[in-house]
Amino acid sequence: MKKPFNENSTLPEFPRDEVRAAITNGIKQAEEQTNMSQTPVQIKRKSKRKPLLYVASTAAAFSIMVGSAAYVSPTFASTLSQLPIVGSVFSNSGLPGLKQASEQGLTSTIGEKHTINGISVTLDEILYDESNITVGFTVDSEKELSNEYFGAGLDFTINGKYPEASSGSYGEKVLSPTVRTGIATFDVKDNMPDSFEMGLVLEGKGGEKWEFEAPVKKITDIVYVPVNHQQQAEGIQLDVSKISLSPSGIALDYKATEKGTIDNSQIGASFIEFRITDQNGKEIPSHSGGGEGHFDNGVWNFSSTKSFDPISVDVQKLTITPYLMLPSGGGGVQIDKDGAETKIPFNKSSLKEVKFQPFTVEVPKQNK
Incomplete structure (x- = not known):
């Protein structure tokens, strides 16, 4: 027992x-x-x-x-x-x-x-x-x-x-x-x-x-949709390579470049965000996403993957509008190759609004 x-x-x-x-x-x-x-x-x-x-x-x-x-x-x-x-x-x-x-x-x-x-x-x-x-x-x-x-x-x-x-x-x-x-x-x-x-x-x-x-x-139920959209605005070169659709949401991959100086990474290209709406004008909520940047030969290069809510199966088209989300304050930290950190003060006067052109992406038919 x-x-x-x-x-x-x-x-x-x-x-x-x-x-x-x-x-x-x-x-x-x-x-x-x-x-x-x-x-x-x-x-x-x-x-x-x-x-x-x-x-x-x-x-x-x-x-x-x-x-x-x-x-x-x-x-x-x-x-x-x-x-x-x-x-x-x-x-x-x-x-x-x-x-x-x-x-x-x-x-x-x-x-x-x-x-x-x-x-x-x-x-x-x-x-x-x-x-x-x-x-x-x-x-x-x-x-x-x-x-x-x-x-x-x-x-x-x-x-x-x-x-x-x-x-x-x-x-x-x-x-x-x-x-x-x-x-x-x-x-x-x-x-x-x-x-x-x-x-x-x-x-x-x-x-x-x-x-x-x-x-x-990584989950496998992902649909990759090539976009390959490029545009220039106020010295910023923007390249949206693809979006990915899954039950957990939309992922948007992009890169952006802009001329600058190594002592100031807080330029327009570092503040790019996106607004996405469906064919009925309904906005897909964004959850932003972090990014990274590096300086090479007088040019800042930024890249990131932005996250959005998932879309329903009846969505046929997405309109994507890039814009700058300019901060009202803040600052940054620059890290050199040896790991040393240097604080970067925030200078709002060096930033200006930039108007990008919206573009559309056809959504492949999804299984219900």
């Missing part, structure tokens, strides 16, 4: 190795199924089917965990029962792209939880699409936390190494004085692999350091 579980006993560590192995196996299985369903089409679509990638990953992970609980120990079964419900951060974020991607099984659900100094942080969900890697997590503390307890939020690594340059955003939703959710986005760069081992680090004001690892893979 089995001994009853003692609720006061110490719970074991979260079974990280088993979960990570299960997610990796699920990714491999999903790739095999997705590759079998691929059909050549004119517009590059990696898969016509909704990818099974993360659905398979989640099922594999939890089947192993349930099996272990049933045949190993009641203690492990109790650990399983205390795992948080995952997926709620994206679904309740108020962002249509994250909600839709989560509901369609395009995200990787993790559920890994670590507790330090009475503060529990649970890594809930990860989405890797064309423009961003988005991470959702939940914080449950025994005591009330200050508004900026986690500073600028999560840092990430790629296969154990910090990227040479990264940008993104971070925000929190306070549910109660002791419970909050956080969403961090990291902009996708051209040289980032389609799949890798992602490390995540979150630091607290009390010196805490929560660390997580999980395999991630």
Whole structure:
């Protein structure tokens, strides 16, 4: 006869190795199924089917965990029962792209939880699409936390190494004085692999350091639409190469160049944004996106991928209008090849409005 579980006993560590192995196996299985369903089409679509990638990953992970609980120990079964419900951060974020991607099984659900100094942080969900890697997590503390307890939020690594340059955003939703959710986005760069081992680090004001690892893979349900639009305005050369459509949203890739001096990167080309409307004049909400720039032979070169909400299947045409979002204040930091930082003061008088010409893009017919 089995001994009853003692609720006061110490719970074991979260079974990280088993979960990570299960997610990796699920990714491999999903790739095999997705590759079998691929059909050549004119517009590059990696898969016509909704990818099974993360659905398979989640099922594999939890089947192993349930099996272990049933045949190993009641203690492990109790650990399983205390795992948080995952997926709620994206679904309740108020962002249509994250909600839709989560509901369609395009995200990787993790559920890994670590507790330090009475503060529990649970890594809930990860989405890797064309423009961003988005991470959702939940914080449950025994005591009330200050508004900026986690500073600028999560840092990430790629296969154990910090990227040479990264940008993104971070925000929190306070549910109660002791419970909050956080969403961090990291902009996708051209040289980032389609799949890798992602490390995540979150630091607290009390010196805490929560660390997580999980395999991630870019979603495959993406339609790439070539644009190849170029125009010049007030000395700015703008090149929009493509847009990408997926259940998580629109990603718009562009580059812009403008003559300048190395001691001032705050020129018009560095403030380019885009407004997108459909054939009925309805605006597609923008979530902006970070960018990067470098100076070469008297010219500043900027590039970025801008993010927008997903569009419905009845959208046939998009009108894209570039514009400058000029700041009223601020400044910047210049980093040389040795990593030394130099503050750049903001000079609004050197900036002026620039009028770009709108252009249209035909949207390929989407499957309902």
